[in-house]
Amino acid sequence: MFKQYGIELSRQTMSDWVIKSAALFTPLVKRLKEELLKQPLLNADETTVNVVKSDKVNSYMWVYCSGADSPKPDSPIPNIVLYDYHTSRAAACVMDYLDGYQGYLHVDGYQAYEKTQASLVGCxxxxxxxxxxxxxxxxxxxxxxxxxxxxxxxxxxxxxxxxxxxxxxxxxxxxxxxxxxxxxxxxxxxxxxxxxxxxxxx
Structure with missing residues (x-):
């Protein structure tokens, strides 16, 4: 789009914008995660993601979202979807992210989720x-x-x-x-x- 208007921007410049924007959004993501972990039901899944010039063979995007039913009544946010990037599919990724969460966790049969404190519900x-x-x-x-x-x-x-x-x-x-x-x-x-x-x- 920029090129159509005669503006030359390097990939590095645009990457820097994304990195700086991510830093600015950190407090919002933290607040959303606080609300997410208050919900009675969460859905979670993980999938491979391609990373340019990555030394790792596989990188993973873990996704967590509030349940399909109505959110907790006192939650100011109706639906929350958060992504957590890792270069691993180890159980530690989900255990760290959901540390202390004891509600229902709707997942597939991947064994990593069994390591959490949540009550698992199948798909x-x-x-x-x-x-x-x-x-x-x-x-x-x-x-x-x-x-x-x-x-x-x-x-x-x-x-x-x-x-x-x-x-x-x-x-x-x-x-x-x-x-x-x-x-x-x-x-x-x-x-x-x-x-x-x-x-x-x-």
Whole structure:
């Protein structure tokens, strides 16, 4: 954009702007993190990020955000999303960032999150993916155990889609009345069939 107006700016100059801006934003990020850690539910994930001229093979951006439901009533900030850059995927990264947090933490199955003090809650998309992988082994147009679980998960998805614009209280009541019986049925089914499955097979 600058070049279109005949302004020559080096990459170094623009990088310096970003670095200086980041320093100015530090108090705001600190304040946002204070509010984030007060929330009853957080979502977290980490992903690789390319870094120019980095000696490290992999760099990671860890992301933390307040839960999808309404924030804590006394929080002045409705939704918070913060990024934490590291040259590692070690558990220490998340342990340091969430030090002392004891609310619910919605994550995938990565073991690093188990080292935190939070109560972990799993991701249905990740769980569902495993049953889709198992379904593929059944062969085309064949049904089996995976279909039973996928059908129950689909019912849960349907309930959630109807709760999209509902309040946290209404969502809770609906989940207790409609989702919990499905989850109970799923738990019983899994406990019944799990002992008959082979070790690490899909």
């Amino acid at each position: 249905w998309a990740h769980a569902r993916r495993k049953f889709i992988e198992a379904k593929k082994l059944q062969g085309k147009n064949k049904t089996g155990k995976a279909d039973v679980v996928l059908s129950l998960i689909q019912k849960l998805y349907g309930i959630e889609s109807r709760l999209k614009d509902k309040s946290a209280d209404e969502s809770y009541q609906t989940r207790q009345a409609q989702s919990k019986p499905i989850l109970d049925k799923l738990k019983q089914w899994l406990e019944k069939h799990q002992p008959n499955l082979v070790g690490n097979s899909k």
